[in-house]
Amino acid sequence: MAKVANDTVVAETIAEARALAQRGRFWAALLGLGFVIGLTGPFGTYDTLPTVLRAAYWTVVVTTTFWLGYLVSFAVATCAEAYGINAPISLGIGAAVASVPLTAWLAGLHMAFFATPFWANAGELLPYVIVISFAAATSFEAVSSREVVPVPRATSTSGPAWLDQLPAHLGKDLILLHAQDHYVRAETALGQTLIRTTLHDAATDLGDYGIRLHRSWWVARGAIQAQRYRNGAPVVVLQDGRELPVGRTYRRALKDALR
Known part of the structure; x- marks a missing residue:
């Protein structure tokens, strides 16, 4: 794999994550999104969790899934581009690969909070996670884009x-x-x-x-x-x-x- 300025896939991923983490507006948007989703209570959480716990739960879910998906998809897409696979294909590969650990993480959370069977729940979640991962990766890349x-x-x-x-x-x-x-x-x-x-x-x-x-x-x-x-x-x-x-x-x- 080609390198430049002592960059590696891991170093580049960490550098991008560090730059993103330093943006106050990003954190405000991410935490705000988790709070709003928590208030609406999707996927049955409105009836199963009290308001405060529900808001906290979805804030954790949104924050952790974003960072897990971002780090994995960015690293995988970077590897793909290093081997000559350019965007948007590399972006799609990154989103697809990131769907696997994201699904496992969510299924684990559901098992801990709601005692749902891990593998059965993971099978149900995977199609939704794949679609959301592709949509999130595309949207994030579009937001990062600039005119000339x-x-x-x-x-x-x-x-x-x-x-x-x-x-x-x-x-x-x-x-x-x-x-x-x-x-x-x-x-x-x-x-x-x-x-x-x-x-x-x-x-x-x-x-x-x-x-x-x-x-x-x-x-x-x-x-x-x-x-x-x-x-x-x-x-x-x-x-x-x-x-x-x-x-x-x-x-x-x-x-x-x-x-």
Whole structure:
């Protein structure tokens, strides 16, 4: 699995979860949703639990199921994207896999609170959990999406020594690198060439001159015009209008680099 900036699936998942947990509005919405559901008392809980206990029960259910589903689905979707499966398929795989531990968790809660048989209840819950997981993953990704966000143009700096590998007729105005087997395709404003190296090594040598976007793509900071979402997946818009995909494991590094 490709890595960048010492990121792993676990590290990226934790970083995203930490960033989400620091949002006050998110917690207000999550706890408020649990409280409102508790007042309505779905699935027979209105008659079986008193109001205070019912509100507490559903607040716990909503909070714990969200975090369990979020962490599992994000990690699985990140793994899927690392192997070349892009959104929205990777998102669907993450939601499907997350449905299993979510169902087990809910069936366990029901068994503890209402003495229902674990396996029978799990079988009844699974179809509903799958549908809700897909809907929640899609909605959360849509809320996270943004319209075109302009990126301030990078100030010109002296280029790194790696640029000396470029043929003289192509100049040193590097735009992007694209991994191709044991080579990278280097593109400048004047043309393209193949250089025998790995994208990881090239990105390391180029340092802050550019940003790794994907296991196959690197782009110079000065070539970035904006960030946006297309079909639920983040992309970087270049100055010439082209769009490059952003891998899930590279999103946090990209946000931090362009902040």
